[in-house]
Amino acid sequence: MPEAAVVRRYRAERRLLPALATGFLLLLCALFAFPFLWMIMATFKANPQIFSPFPLLPEEFNFRHYRSLLLGEWIPYPRQFLNSLWIASAQTALAVGLSAAAGFVFAKHAFPGRRLLFALAVLVVLIPRQVMVLPLFTWMNDLKLLDGPWSVIWPGAVSGIGVIYFTQVCKRLPDELMDMARSEGASEYRVFLAILPLIKPALIAYGLIHFITAWHEHLIPLVMLSSPQQMTAGVALSSLYGSSLRIPYGLLMAGSAMTVAPTALLYLLVQRHFKSSLAELTLQ
Amino acid sequence: MPRLKLEGLSKVYPGGVKALDAFTLDIREREFIAVVGPSGCGKSTLLRMIAGLDEASGGSILLDGRELAGLPPRDRDIAIMFQNYALFPHMTVAENMSFGLKLRKTPRPEIEARVAEAARMLGIGDLLGRFPGEMSGGQRQRAALGRAILRRPKVFLFDEPLSNLDAKMRAQMRVEISRLHQTLDSTMIFVTHDQVEAMTMGDRVVVLKDGIIQQAADPDTLYRDPANAFVAAFIGSPGMNLFPGRIAEVTGGCAFVHPLFTWKLPDPVRSRVTGYQGRDILFGIRPEDIGSAEAWRLEGAPRLKAVIGVVERLGGQACLYMQAEVHEGLVTTSGNPGEIAFAARPDGAAGWQAGKALELPIDSRKAKFFDPASGFAIS
Numbered sequence: 001m002p003e004a005a006v007v008r009r010y011r012a013e014r015r016l017l018p019a020l021a022t023g024f025l026l027l028l029c030a031l032f033a034f035p036f037l038w039m040i041m042a043t044f045k046a047n048p049q050i051f052s053p054f055p056l057l058p059e060e061f062n063f064r065h066y067r068s069l070l071l072g073e074w075i076p077y078p079r080q081f082l083n084s085l086w087i088a089s090a091q092t093a094l095a096v097g098l099s100a101a102a103g104f105v106f107a108k109h110a111f112p113g114r115r116l117l118f119a120l121a122v123l124v125v126l127i128p129r130q131v132m133v134l135p136l137f138t139w140m141n142d143l144k145l146l147d148g149p150w151s152v153i154w155p156g157a158v159s160g161i162g163v164i165y166f167t168q169v170c171k172r173l174p175d176e177l178m179d180m181a182r183s184e185g186a187s188e189y190r191v192f193l194a195i196l197p198l199i200k201p202a203l204i205a206y207g208l209i210h211f212i213t214a215w216h217e218h219l220i221p222l223v224m225l226s227s228p229q230q231m232t233a234g235v236a237l238s239s240l241y242g243s244s245l246r247i248p249y250g251l252l253m254a255g256s257a258m259t260v261a262p263t264a265l266l267y268l269l270v271q272r273h274f275k276s277s278l279a280e281l282t283l284q
Numbered sequence: 285m286p287r288l289k290l291e292g293l294s295k296v297y298p299g300g301v302k303a304l305d306a307f308t309l310d311i312r313e314r315e316f317i318a319v320v321g322p323s324g325c326g327k328s329t330l331l332r333m334i335a336g337l338d339e340a341s342g343g344s345i346l347l348d349g350r351e352l353a354g355l356p357p358r359d360r361d362i363a364i365m366f367q368n369y370a371l372f373p374h375m376t377v378a379e380n381m382s383f384g385l386k387l388r389k390t391p392r393p394e395i396e397a398r399v400a401e402a403a404r405m406l407g408i409g410d411l412l413g414r415f416p417g418e419m420s421g422g423q424r425q426r427a428a429l430g431r432a433i434l435r436r437p438k439v440f441l442f443d444e445p446l447s448n449l450d451a452k453m454r455a456q457m458r459v460e461i462s463r464l465h466q467t468l469d470s471t472m473i474f475v476t477h478d479q480v481e482a483m484t485m486g487d488r489v490v491v492l493k494d495g496i497i498q499q500a501a502d503p504d505t506l507y508r509d510p511a512n513a514f515v516a517a518f519i520g521s522p523g524m525n526l527f528p529g530r531i532a533e534v535t536g537g538c539a540f541v542h543p544l545f546t547w548k549l550p551d552p553v554r555s556r557v558t559g560y561q562g563r564d565i566l567f568g569i570r571p572e573d574i575g576s577a578e579a580w581r582l583e584g585a586p587r588l589k590a591v592i593g594v595v596e597r598l599g600g601q602a603c604l605y606m607q608a609e610v611h612e613g614l615v616t617t618s619g620n621p622g623e624i625a626f627a628a629r630p631d632g633a634a635g636w637q638a639g640k641a642l643e644l645p646i647d648s649r650k651a652k653f654f655d656p657a658s659g660f661a662i663s
Contacts, residue, residue: 179337180370184384184435185358194383197374 036260043254050249065254074251075236076228077258084232085262087152087221088214094157095214096207100199102158103166104192108178118167124160133223140224151224152232156214162206169202170195204273212263233259286310287471288334288439293343295329295495303329304495307343311473316465318486319475322518326495327475331441334473335364347438358387363432364441367448369424371416371431378403378412381431388435402430405467406460422453429461433468442474446481458484479519483507491515509652513659516568516652522603525574525626527567528656531560540567540653544608544624547586547648556662557653565662566654569646571603575630579647589643593625595636602636604628606644 042050043065044058069077105111106118132155140151173195181191196203221232228236237255241247293307304326311317319327332338334345336357345352352360363384371380381402382395390398403409406426416424425445432440442461446454462485465472476482482489483503491498491506491514498518499511510516516524529542531549538554538561540547547567549557557565579585590608609623628644653662 174368174370176366176368176370177372179332179335179357180364180366181383182337183335183357183360183362183364184431185387187356187358190387194372197372200374 039253039260040257043250043257045250047246047249050253065248065250066258069251069254069258074240074248075231077233077236077255079229080231080233080236081258083149083230084215084234084259087149087232088211090149091153091156091214092207092211094153095159095162095210096203098158099162099206100166100170100196100203101192102163103168104170104195106163106167107170108173108175118163121160121163125164129219133219136220137223146224147226147230149230152217152221155220155224156210156217159210162210165206166199166202169199173198201273204270208266208270211266215259215263287313287315287348288473289344289346289349290334291344291346293330293333293345294341295326295333295338296341302495304333307495307497309490309497309500311471313471314469315471316462316485316487317471317473317490318482318488319473319490319492320477320479320482320518321492321498323477325492327477327492328443329495330492331364331443331473331475334439335362335441336360337364361437362439362441363435363437364443365428365432365445367444369416369428369445369448371424371427373416376413376415377408377419377427377430380416380427381412381434383431384435398434399430402433405433405464406430421449422457425449425457426460429464433464438471440468440470440472442472442476444476445474446476447478454481461485479521483519489519491518493518509661509663510568511661513566513568513654513661516654516661520570522571522605522627524568524570524652525628526654527569527624527626528564529567530562530564531557532562540565542567544588544590545586545646547646547651548584553651560653560662564656566656566659568652568654569648569650571627572629573647573650574626574628575642575644576647577631578649579645580631582645582647582649585645585648587643587645588626588628589641590624590626592636592638592640592642595638601629601631604630604636604642606642 038056041056041058044061044063049058068074072078102121106114106121136155137146140146140154143151145151145154177198178191178195181194182188186194216234217232218235218238221235225231225235231239233255237252237259240252240255288311290307290309290311293304294302295304296302307326307330309317319330321327329338333340334352336352336355336359340353343353347360347362371377372383375383378399381399385395385398399412400409403412406429408423408426408430411419411423411427414423416427419427428445445461446457449457458481461472461474465485474481474485483506486503488500489503489506490500493514499506499515501509501511506515506519510519510524513526517526527542527544529540532539532541534546534548536548538549538557540549540557573579574588588606588608590606592604593607594605596603596605605625605627607623607625630644654660655662
């Protein structure tokens with residue numbers, strides 16, 4: 001019977017397609033995971049073994065590279081790790097707060113010069129970092145902030161992308177909610193605070209992206225910071241390349257693994273918030 | 285002294301659009317004012333200016349003698365309710381309700397007492413822990429009402445709060461708001477495009493069109509004595525029928541002449557329209573005054589001959605949408621352009637059918653005349 005054949009084929013398809021998709025995704029996963037796996041395995045190996053591709057597994061799980069890194073034998077890594085953490089966190093907090101506030105004002109308030117200011121925010125995005133490094137350096141010099149965390153925090157504390165992003169996000173906020181808050185007795189500042197929970201997914205998403213960018217920022221700390229005690233982890237690690245004739249690859253990989261860890265951890269913590277979206281806003 | 289005195293209030297938007305023009309109204313304490321008008325007539329603008337959400341371009345707003353213009357919304361002692369309820373989705377009903385009081389740093393025990401009281405009044409005591417997303421439209425409306433009540437403002441403003449509800453819920457909330465008005469003894473201004481809401485709830489109804497007050501009166505007066513042709517046609521469903529015709533000399537007196545009918549004017553009416561001798565005039569008659577039992581009894585009542593276009597059965601009564609075509613003095617009955625359409629609500633519901641020709645008497649005692657140019661009622 002032809003109908004039975006159709007049903008059989010449909011059933012087979014329904015079983016086969018997910019299997020194929022899963023297989024393909026597994027392949028992709030392996031492709032992306034391999035460099036990380038290689039990096040982690042390398043942290044347990046000595047230089048000669050690192051560069052022979054097989055075996056991937058080390059002979060023994062020896063934590064000497066980690067120990068040497070944490071004891072600060074080559075570079076003051078623990079201190080630098082904390083520097084990175086402080087700089088990225090402070091910059092993220094500032095960038096999220098300032099961008100959200102600016103976006104809210106751009107989206108919901110009419111004032112003279114709004115279009116011009118918004119155009120400037122867009123322009124900031126278009127200008128490459130490299131162009132701004134020198135003026136930023138002289139500013140930080142004038143402000144006596146060089147070789148300190150704030151010389152790296154301030155240049156990233158406001159971002160054009162953030163302003164544009166939050167302007168779009170805030171445009172979707174219902175006006176009635178803000179009007180209600182105003183007539184219930186809220187000041188404009190309080191209205192802003194009251195709507196923040198409504199854009200929580202956006203705040204988290206942007207905060208995460210900014211944190212990762214700030215964490216991996218290379219150029220600005222390289223220019224602004226000079227002493228090893230003030231250096232960020234990423235820049236300090238890269239300086240190990242030229243540190244001696246015998247580049248400590250295992251140590252470098254251990255440092256890289258530890259440097260990647262916070263961003264990966266953070267992503268795992270907040271990823272469920274990515275799923276919720278602004279659609280919640282229109283729910284009511 | 286009126287509670288709320290609005291004087292010459294106007295709003296001109298950049299670009300020259302006049303949303304409200306010299307709006308003047310004295311609102312008494314405990315009065316329920318319903319503002320009704322077609323969309324874009326300026327009624328929401330009016331509320332937003334009273335609440336302080338929009339700035340007036342001119343005029344003054346006096347609340348108990350205090351000028352409100354220039355004051356931020358939070359210092360006005362006015363609560364506003366919106367069509368979309370404006371509840372925070374991340375707060376429970378209780379948190380939403382107490383939002384304003386918390387901002388004003390009201391002590392916690394008092395907030396709790398007031399929330400409980402308002403919740404009891406509105407019958408939402410068991411919903412206080414819920415989030416807006418978990419409630420129906422009517423329940424959200426109650427929560428928004430609760431928030432407004434909690435603050436005990438001097439004036440409540442409603443901006444089409446029932447528009448998002450289904451018909452049954454709307455009727456229920458109408459009653460509930462009216463009851464609340466009596467319990468709270470407060471001044472309320474209710475803006476709507478739905479004349480049923482306006483007529484059933486308002487102590488006084490303000491009809492607004494193009495930012496100008498057409499008439500402000502109690503519902504009965506508004507219905508019986510519309511100040512102009514717009515109000516006559518706007519209020520009532522369907523509104524008053526308006527027949528453009530002229531006043532002409534006939535043997536033994538004076539008559540209103542329309543292609544469908546001629547009405548020899550009795551003396552009192554005649555004296556009212558003396559100035560319109562030989563001129564165009566609008567004749568207005570409510571649908572229920574066409575074919576009513578009184579009209580049938582009335583001697584010499586003018587008669588309308590037309591064909592039923594659509595029958596709207598309302599249970600016990602029917603509304604007939606009639607059409608007639610005028611062809612060089614001869615009345616024919618097809619649905620072409622140039623036709624005359626009117627609505628009638630004759631007594632008795634039996635036997636009406638689309639396509640049936642009818643002759644219906646007009647209860648001419650109820651007729652109104654309007655100036656065709658200005659639209660003003662002639663009395």
